[in-house]
Amino acid sequence: MTKSAHNTGASPSSNAPIQNLTATEIAAAVNARTLTCETVVRAFLERIAAREAEVMAWEYLDADQVIAKARAMDAAGVSGALAGVPFGIKDIIDTCDMPTQMGSPIYKGHRPKGDAACVALARKAGGILLGKTVTTEFANRHPGKTHNPFDFTRTPGGSSSGSAAAVGDHMVPLAIGTQTTASTIRPASFCGTFGYRPTHGDLRCVGVKEASGSLDTLGLFAHSVDDIALFRDVLTGSAPVAIAEPVRPLRIGYCRTHLWPQLEAHTQALMEDAAQRLARAGAEVKDVTLPADFEGIENAHRWVSSFEFSRNFTWEIENHWNEISETLRNNRLKDGLSCSFEQYREARELLARCRLLLDPVFEDYDVLLTAPATGEAPVGLNKTGNAALCVIWTSTHVPAMTLPVFKGPHGLPIGAQLIARRNADRTLFSAARWAWRVLSQ
Numbered sequence: 001m002t003k004s005a006h007n008t009g010a011s012p013s014s015n016a017p018i019q020n021l022t023a024t025e026i027a028a029a030v031n032a033r034t035l036t037c038e039t040v041v042r043a044f045l046e047r048i049a050a051r052e053a054e055v056m057a058w059e060y061l062d063a064d065q066v067i068a069k070a071r072a073m074d075a076a077g078v079s080g081a082l083a084g085v086p087f088g089i090k091d092i093i094d095t096c097d098m099p100t101q102m103g104s105p106i107y108k109g110h111r112p113k114g115d116a117a118c119v120a121l122a123r124k125a126g127g128i129l130l131g132k133t134v135t136t137e138f139a140n141r142h143p144g145k146t147h148n149p150f151d152f153t154r155t156p157g158g159s160s161s162g163s164a165a166a167v168g169d170h171m172v173p174l175a176i177g178t179q180t181t182a183s184t185i186r187p188a189s190f191c192g193t194f195g196y197r198p199t200h201g202d203l204r205c206v207g208v209k210e211a212s213g214s215l216d217t218l219g220l221f222a223h224s225v226d227d228i229a230l231f232r233d234v235l236t237g238s239a240p241v242a243i244a245e246p247v248r249p250l251r252i253g254y255c256r257t258h259l260w261p262q263l264e265a266h267t268q269a270l271m272e273d274a275a276q277r278l279a280r281a282g283a284e285v286k287d288v289t290l291p292a293d294f295e296g297i298e299n300a301h302r303w304v305s306s307f308e309f310s311r312n313f314t315w316e317i318e319n320h321w322n323e324i325s326e327t328l329r330n331n332r333l334k335d336g337l338s339c340s341f342e343q344y345r346e347a348r349e350l351l352a353r354c355r356l357l358l359d360p361v362f363e364d365y366d367v368l369l370t371a372p373a374t375g376e377a378p379v380g381l382n383k384t385g386n387a388a389l390c391v392i393w394t395s396t397h398v399p400a401m402t403l404p405v406f407k408g409p410h411g412l413p414i415g416a417q418l419i420a421r422r423n424a425d426r427t428l429f430s431a432a433r434w435a436w437r438v439l440s441q
Contacts, residue, residue, distance in 0.1 A: 018043035023085045023173040023227040027126070030084030037070035037084040041128055044086050048171045054152050056145045057166040059091045060098050061131030070128055080126030081230060081240050087122055088166050088175035090159075091132040092139050094207035095119055098129070102209055103137040103144050106320045116207025118176055118218055118235050125234045130172050133162030136384065138313065139178055139211050142327040143384055148190060150412050154377040157187030158384030160219055164191040167221040168413075174231055177219040180211045180305055182372075182390035184219025188402040189415035190377035190385065194432075196220045196228045199422050200397035203235050212308040214348065215301070215394055225433040228401070232425065243429045246366075250431050252278055253288035253365035255419075258295050259388055264375035267414055270406045271371050274416050274439055278369070281438040288368060291357045293350065294392055300347035301395045302335060307344040310336025355396045355422075362421035367431040372400075372417035376408035393417075399425040401432045405439040 018026070018040055029035035045063050052058060070084070078084060089095060092102045094112035101107045114120075119129060134144040136159035146161040148154040149169035156165040160177025164184075167175050168191030177184045179197045188195020196219065203218040210216060218235070222228045226243060233240045254275045260268070279285040310317070310333050316324065317333065324333070361368070370393075374386045393400045399422070402415035418435060420428035 019047045019170040021173065022224045023082065023222060024224070024230055026085050026173060027081060027083045030126070031079050035084065037073045037078060037128060038067060040084050041066050041070045041086055041130070044130065044172055047169075051149070051169055051171065055147055055149045055165050055169050055171070057133055057149075057162040057169065057171060058088075059101060059132045059134045059144075059162065062098075065097070066128065066130055073126070073128065078126050080124070081234050082122060083126035084128065085126070085174060086128045086130040086172050088130055088133045088163055088172045089119055090139070090163050090175070090177045091135045092178065092209040093119060093176065095129065095132065098132050100132070103135045103139075103142070104323065106316055106323050112207070114207065117204040119207070121235050121237060127174070127234075133160075133166050133175060135159055136161060137325050137328055138209065139180065139183060140309070140328050140332050141384065142325040143381055147381065148377045150192065151377070151410070154379050154412070155190065155381055155384050157190040157377065159183040160187050160221070161384070163221050164188055164193060164195070167191070167193045167223065173223060174227060175221045177221060178208060178211075179217050179219040179390075179394060180215045181301065181394055182387035184221070185372045185390050185400055185402050185417060186385060186387060188221060188404070189373040190413060192404045192413035193221045193402075194223065194225060194228055194404060195402040195415070196232070197394065197400045198232060199399045199425055202425065203232070210312050212305040212312075214304055214308060214351075225401070225429055225436060229426075229429045241426075243433055244426070246430055246434055250278075250283040250367065250434060251365045252283045252285045252431075253361065253368045254285055255288040255290065255368040255370045257290060257370060257389075257392060262374050262386065262388060263371055266409050267371060267373075267375045270414060271369075271416065274405070275369060278435060278438055285369070288361060288365065290361070290392070293354055293357055296350055297354055297395050298388060298391050300350040301391045303339050303344055303347035304351060306332050306336035307339040308336070309333070310339075351395045358396050358398065359421065362424075366420070366427055368419040370417050370419060372402045372415045376410055376412040376414055393419050398422050399428045401428055403432060403436050403439065405436065
């Protein structure tokens, strides 16, 4: 077992290694011409060269291609919100100059003709695509090759495993993943990064292989809340806006949910302590219990996600069945192919009802505090960990963020999760930054 030192998320000093700078700091330095794009990418490529053989976060990376691109950007005098910032892309997202293989032999060597919208927007803002990060097979259950950067015997989580591990190991300051169940929030918790799932529908998914359109979103990984906010502005095509400070004490609903018994005892104690510390720091913290309908949300999510997934992958099923893993065939596809349209529609209606039932909860709270994962990343690489804790929030389309604030009994990362109402992503950013300051002390 090998472990490495990681940035805790606090702003580094001006003398910090480039690999420890936030995306915001890198962009400011490149725009001010105190750093060059080539200097930045070389620093991250050195980190990757030192660590990739054990972490295995990357599916495709061509160092010569990246350096040539950085030199061209320096010669052109690049500027923009992400000027010179390297970023990684989950390998279910199209790129015009790199293969998109989706963790499946079916798509080995597949070369799209254009960039996905998120890639094009990040490049337009001056970002440098470093490479494609490992995904589980079709962003589902069958794991890829990536190891947890804090302990190589443990999972990094899924399905955005490579993106989370690459950011967690300081191989890249920003990365994009996706989430249909827990594919951003859970690996962010396991890999010690900030992870963000936006309000459903806010970020364009053109050029992203769809799993379940009713649930899919992009997911962002970074080293600070400010970087998350900046990246979101870029991906919405908006001018960057600074995060506002809370104008009054935060109203935080502490929401254990009916899944509380699934948490490890150590994680339960960390969450209880977090609620108390936030209250001592001035927040108004009260317990929140969700309506009884939410106890059926896991089952409903299962049928909605599997029904849509199995229809979306009809071509692969009909033409490449034997190249699909047994893990995928015997779980998500088995469920989806057995699910009738009537059962799917009934499950979809339950999820819609829960979204309506959640709205009144936020009348008294700015954000909810809850757990993103049951504990530290589990030992073993053949599974990606318990995804249940994220199902409620993914299914209700609300924005969520993991804060890397805890250590488990083995010294490995565990996050705390904040949830805001739909379309209140900037409220989430404001609350998350305040909570980070309190809980990271």
